[in-house]
Amino acid sequence: MDIKYSILKLFKDSRGEWLSAEDLRKRYTISRTVLWKNINSLRDEGYTIEASPRRGYKLTGIPDLMLPFEIRDGLETNMLGRGKIIHYRETDSTNSKAKELAESGYPEGTIVIAENQLIGRGRMNRKWFSPPGAGIYMSVILRPVLSPTDSPMITIMTAAALADALATIDLSVQIKWPNDILLNGKKLSGILSEMDTERDLINYIILGVGINVNTPHTILPDDIKNTATSIMIETGRSFDRVNILKTFLKYLEQYYEYLKREDFYNILAKWKECSNVIGRKIRVDLPNEFYTGKAVDISRNGALLLEDTNGTIVSIVSGDVSLL
Ligand code: BTN
Helix, strand or coil: CCHHHHHHHHHHHCCCCCECHHHHHHHHCCCHHHHHHHHHHHHHHCCEEEEECCCEEEEEECCCCCCHHHHHCCCCCCCCCCCCEEEECCECCHHHHHHHHHHCCCCCCCEEEECCECCCECHHHCECCCCCCCEEEEEEEECCCCCHHHCHHHHHHHHHHHHHHHHCCCCCCEEECCCEEEECCEEEEEEEEEEEEECCEEEEEEEEEEEECCCCHHHCCHHHCCCECCHHHHHCCCCCHHHHHHHHHHHHHHHHHHHHCCCCHHHHHHHHHHECCCCCEEEEECCCCEEEEEEEEECCCCCEEEECCCCCEEEECCCEEEEC
């Protein structure tokens, strides 16, 4: 860890205590100027550090940003977020950035995160509303040794992990196949998984997740005002985005371990427990056709199984569901 972050860790571990400049300089064998430069660099990142000529330095504020150091601090994963975490104050789309990194060989577990996305992307060429500092806009590179036909499981496991993570803050969400997370019937979170294959093998998957955390209702664009929501809108209070992300990564890694072992049982069990479609009459719109019927199950590879009026089971890999 570079000195700057060692100092930051020490500040955080000392929980608001003053740390003398003399002690800091001795501990890291650095000059007064180097100490000062590191303190200022932390301030530039958004940390509030008070200085007193007699008492030294004290950390009094952590910025409300998804900073890599904060994500790693107390992160309970072995792989996700253990390598590089790339943080942007503003970018076009974290999925697009992660794709570039994956193409240039970045390993599995690399995370791209942004405070603000200018062209946040959703499924079917939709936009993902990504106002600065309000939500979690994150993409992770995965390189699973799986057949591409099992790839819909990636979205399924992500939805299950989101449900588990949000349950830790007492939110009981529903999963709307294939990639929507609903809270009180409105869309709270979306998953965009983009795959690159080579000779029937997955080269990489960019798993993008957007969660509306502290987004106020007043700034929701008109076209989603009645259908989207945020944790803040539903609970009336703001939440720490970093903590939510860390919890989510922990569950995601757990489910990913199941997936790599082709042990789909736990993933599907959680998914079905939270699904709002199983057992319901639905319509599924595909680009050029649609199906209606009862959603009866989800298959091992994430396809929705629909029983049509003739009792025939149709397996649907992707589409837009509406409840009838
Ligand atoms: C959807 O519901 O259609 C999927 C939305 C996915 C949004 C996330 S935000 C982070 C990542 N970067 C993007 O451009 N999109 C995904």
